[in-house]
Each structure stands twice: as structure tokens, then as C-alpha cells.
Amino acid sequence: MKATQSETRGPLRRGFNACLLRPDQVPASQPGLRVVGAFNPGAIATGPEEVTLLVRVAETVAEQRPGWIGLPRWDAGRGEVAIDWLREDEVTMLDPRVVVDRRTGFKRLTFLSHLAVYRSPDGRRLESAPSCRLFPVHEWEEYGLEDPRITRIEDRFWITYVAVSRHGAATALASTTDFRTFERHGIVFPPENKDVVLFPERVDGRFVAMHRPNPNQHFAAPEIWLAFSSDLIHWGGHRPLLGATGRWDVGRVGGGTPPVRTGQGWLSIYHGNDRPPGGEGVGTYSAGALLLDLEEPGRIRGLAGRIMVPEAVFETQGFVPNVVFPTGIVPRGDSLWVYYGAADESCGVVTFSLPEVLNACRPPSGG
Ligand code: MAN
Numbered sequence: 001m002k003a004t005q006s007e008t009r010g011p012l013r014r015g016f017n018a019c020l021l022r023p024d025q026v027p028a029s030q031p032g033l034r035v036v037g038a039f040n041p042g043a044i045a046t047g048p049e050e051v052t053l054l055v056r057v058a059e060t061v062a063e064q065r066p067g068w069i070g071l072p073r074w075d076a077g078r079g080e081v082a083i084d085w086l087r088e089d090e091v092t093m094l095d096p097r098v099v100v101d102r103r104t105g106f107k108r109l110t111f112l113s114h115l116a117v118y119r120s121p122d123g124r125r126l127e128s129a130p131s132c133r134l135f136p137v138h139e140w141e142e143y144g145l146e147d148p149r150i151t152r153i154e155d156r157f158w159i160t161y162v163a164v165s166r167h168g169a170a171t172a173l174a175s176t177t178d179f180r181t182f183e184r185h186g187i188v189f190p191p192e193n194k195d196v197v198l199f200p201e202r203v204d205g206r207f208v209a210m211h212r213p214n215p216n217q218h219f220a221a222p223e224i225w226l227a228f229s230s231d232l233i234h235w236g237g238h239r240p241l242l243g244a245t246g247r248w249d250v251g252r253v254g255g256g257t258p259p260v261r262t263g264q265g266w267l268s269i270y271h272g273n274d275r276p277p278g279g280e281g282v283g284t285y286s287a288g289a290l291l292l293d294l295e296e297p298g299r300i301r302g303l304a305g306r307i308m309v310p311e312a313v314f315e316t317q318g319f320v321p322n323v324v325f326p327t328g329i330v331p332r333g334d335s336l337w338v339y340y341g342a343a344d345e346s347c348g349v350v351t352f353s354l355p356e357v358l359n360a361c362r363p364p365s366g367g
Contacts, residue, residue, distance in 0.1 A: 011286075012307045012360060015335065015351035019314045020126055021118065022346045026057055029114060029133060030081065033059040033072065036111055037319055039341035041118075042148035043328025044157060051123040051330055052179050053339060054148040054159065055130070055347055058111040058319075069099065072112040073143060074136035081112065095282055096319055097344070106166075112136075113144035115161065117179045123330060123337050124349065132180055140165045140187065141172075147341075149327055151198040151258040153207075158232065160196040160209075163187060171196040171211065173232065185233060192216075195224070195254035198232070199266065199297065207232050208297050210241065210255035210268070218277065220244075222252040224270065226298055239298060242290065244272070245364070248306045251275035251283050257329035257338065264358050265291040265301040269326040269338055272306070284310060285323040287340070291361040302361025307352065310343070318343025 023035040037058035046052040061070030061083050068085050075082040091099040091108075098107050116130035136145055143164035151158050156175050159182070163172040168191025176182045189196055192214035199208040206228040214222045221244055228237040244250045249272025259266035268290050275283025286309045291302035310322045321343055328339030335351045342348045 010306070011309050011311075012304075012352055012356055014308070015353065016124065017312065017350040018124065018348065019312070019342065020053075020120075020339075020347040020349050021055060022314075023058075025128075026055075026116065027129070028059060028062070029057070029135070032062055032083070033081070033112075034062040036060050037113075037345050038116070039343075039345055039347055040147045040325055040327045041339050041341065041347045042150035042159060043330060043337075043339035044150040044152055045330045045332075046119075046179075049122050051120040051337070051339075052150075053118045053120060053126065053328065053347070054134075054150060054179075055116045055118055056113050056146050056148065056341070057116045057133075058113045058144070058344075060111045069110070071099070071108045071110065073108075074112060074141060076137070076139040076142060084108075109143050109164065111144070113146045113164075115145050115148050123332075134174070134182060136163075137184070138163070140167055140170065142166065145172075147194065147325075147327060149197045149255075149258055151200050153198065153200055153232075158198055160188070160198060162194050168192050169194055169214075188233060188235060189213075189227075195256070195271075197255040197258040197268065199259050201261070203295065203297055206230060206237075209235065210259075210270075211235075211238075212252075212254040221250060221277065222254065224253055224255055241298065242270075242300065242303075245288075245303055246305065248272050248274050248284075248286050248309075249288065251277075251279070253288075256287060256326035259292065259297075260329055260331050260336075261294070262291075262331075262354065262358060264361070265294055266297055267291055267336075267357065267361075269307070269329060269336075271325050282320055282323075285325055286310070287324050287326045287338070289357050289361055291358070300364050302358075303364050304357060304360035304362070307357060307360060308338075308340075308350065312342070312348070314346050314348065315342040318345035320344035324348070
């Protein structure tokens with residue numbers, strides 16, 4: 001794909017910017033586990049000033065046994081967390097998140113994630129403890145619940161999250177009205193599919209989602225797709241929406257925050273990764289902005305290129321360095337409050353000027 005003007009444009013001016021939550025501020029969910037990440041938060045306005053966050057909390061095994069690695073998993077049959085101890089010479093470490101069990105050739109995660117509800121009275125700081133937590137229940141959640149996104153549709157909050165298990169990384173749906181009790185609606189996008197974000201309104205009578213299938217035929221890097229539904233459960237009309245636009249997102253792009261309605265279109269902040277095909281390491285994750293037509297969301301109205309790159313120390317250093325991963329958005333007047341994961345470890349919040357973001361969105365080349 002041709003490089004667009006996004007190559008030459010730089011990140012946008014950040015307004016308020018803070019690290020909201022670090023793993024050492026989150027109590028472990030049970031003895032024997034250690035919190036290593038509190039990141040990739042879904043976020044939604046729940047009052048004129050109040051924001052509710054659903055934070056992904058990643059936990060590893062606290063006990064250290066020299067020469068061994070403990071891998072946690074939810075055992076749905078027994079209804080408890082199980083720990084599998086593998087000899088270090090039986091595993092290959094791919095990156096800090098993933099090991100390969102050399103005996104089987106299959107991957108395992110080094111941690112188990114769940115979701116924790118945090119309230120923020122003003123969007124800038126969190127209450128000190130989670131008010132509620134959502135744990136794996138099903139067998140298809142055995143390696144955890146990850147990367148939630150929240151969309152308010154009429155009087156319910158709808159939560160998409162990644163359900164990870166030996167079957168792969170799928171996207172499941174839950175809903176709530178109060179962030180205390182949750183209804184689970186099962187898997188809505190089968191493996192491999194992540195980064196599912198729901199639009200807050202029906203378009204032409206149908207619900208709309210962005211999703212990110214991850215094909216294993218690498219004719220191109222993973223792309224954002226669009227899908228439609230009449231009930232939020234059954235999805236069809238799948239079609240590719242956006243692939244790489246430049247060097248910063250040549251490795252993959254994926255939905256980030258749910259879209260918000262603006263005068264110029266549906267605005268969404270998404271992520272891109274710059275690891276070239278076959279490249280080493282994890283690469284850098286940056287944030288871009290995307291504007292879709294209000295009536296025909298399959299039409300891209302504007303792309304801003306990278307609006308945010310890892311800069312702050314809590315973004316450049318951490319469990320996976322050089323990651324900003326936008327997952328929540330709260331528009332307040334002329335400001336966009338963006339909630340994001342930093343370095344697969346912490347939660348951050350940053351504000352951008354809405355007019356500046358819209359102004360940075362240019363029609364895609366050839367579009
Ligand atoms: C990738 C990353 C991790 C995630 C695993 C499983 O390695 O996105 O954050 O935990 O996939 O979903």
C-alpha cells in the first residue's frame with residue numbers, strides 16, 4: 001500500500017497526561033499470584049464528571065522455583081486457578097508475554113488476566129481500590145480476559161473483551177447497567193479475533209463493529225474489518241476497512257477506542273505496530289486517528305496518521321517497552337479524553353483537542 005501523508009506528520013500536542021494506575025497499586029486477586037500489569041482499560045462516562053474504567057489486570061505466579069517456570073491458567077472444571085510448572089529447558093521465551101512449550105510446540109501466556117472495575121470521580125485519578133472484578137468462568141477463558149472496550153448503547157453498557165484459551169484469542173461480549181453485575185453473552189467473534197469495538201448507535205438500522213481478524217496466511221499485515229448485526233450477537237457483512245498506511249503501522253493495525261460521533265464522522269483512535277514482516281521483537285505501538293462516514297461507516301473520511309507515540313517513561317519502559325494502546329475515549333466539550341495501556345503495564349490518560357484531531361484527519365490517498 002502507498003505511504004500516505006501520515007509518514008510526515010508527527011504526533012499531536014498532548015494536554016493533560018498522567019499515569020493513572022500501576023500494577024503495584026492493585027491488590028492480587030488471590031494468594032500465590034502477583035500483579036504484573038494493570039493496563040489496556042475500557043473507559044466510559046458514567047456521570048457528568050465520573051468515568052468508569054475496566055482495567056485488564058495481569059497476574060503471574062508469585063512463587064519462584066529456580067530452574068522452573070509457573071504458568072497460571074483458569075481450570076473451569078475445578079473452578080479455580082491452576083499452575084502448571086514447566087522446566088525452564090522445556091520452554092522457549094518468545095517475548096515477556098509468551099512461551100512455547102517445546103514438548104508440544106504450543107504457546108502459553110506467562111500470566112492470567114482478569115478485569116477490574118475502577119471508578120474515577122473526575123477522569124484524572126482513580127479511587128484506590130477496584131469496586132468489582134470479572135474473572136474467567138468458561139473453559140474458553142482459561143488463559144484470561146483481556147483488553148476490554150466499553151460502549152454505551154441506549155441504557156446498557158456493552159463490553160467486548162478478548163477471551164484467551166487453548167482454542168485461541170476470541171472476542172466475547174458482556175453487558176451491565178451498573179458495573180456490579182454482568183451478563184455474559186458468549187463469544188461473538190471466534191479466534192483469531194481481537195480489538196472489537198462497538199459503535200454507540202445503530203447505523204441504517206444495524207449495529208456496527210470494528211474487528212481485527214488475524215489470518216495465518218500473511219498476504220498482508222492484520223487489518224481492521226467492519227461487521228454488522230441486528231442483535232449484537234450474530235455478525236455478518238464482514239469487510240476489510242483499513243490496513244497499513246505507513247511505516248508506523250506496517251506490522252498491524254487494530255481498533256482502539258469505540259467510535260464517537262462528531263460533526264465530521266465517527267472518530268476512533270486505533271493502534272498500529274511498526275514491526276515489519278519477519279522483523280524481530282515486539283516493535284513500537286503508536287496511536288492513530290480514523291474518521292468514518294456517519295451514514296456509511298465503510299467509507300474512510302479521514303486519517304490523521306500517528307497522533308501519539310510512546311514518549312513518557314511509563315510508556316517507553318515496562319513489561320513490553322514502547323507501547324501506547326488506546327482502549328477508551330470520553331469526549332468532554334472540545335476535549336477528547338483518551339484512556340490507554342502503557343508498556344503492557346500501566347494505565348494512562350491523555351487529552352487531545354477535538355478540533356486538532358479532526359483537523360489532522362485528511363482524506364486517505366486515493367480515497
Ligand atoms: C499478545 C498480546 C498480549 C496478549 C496475548 C494473548 O501476545 O496482545 O497482550 O496477552 O497476545 O491475547
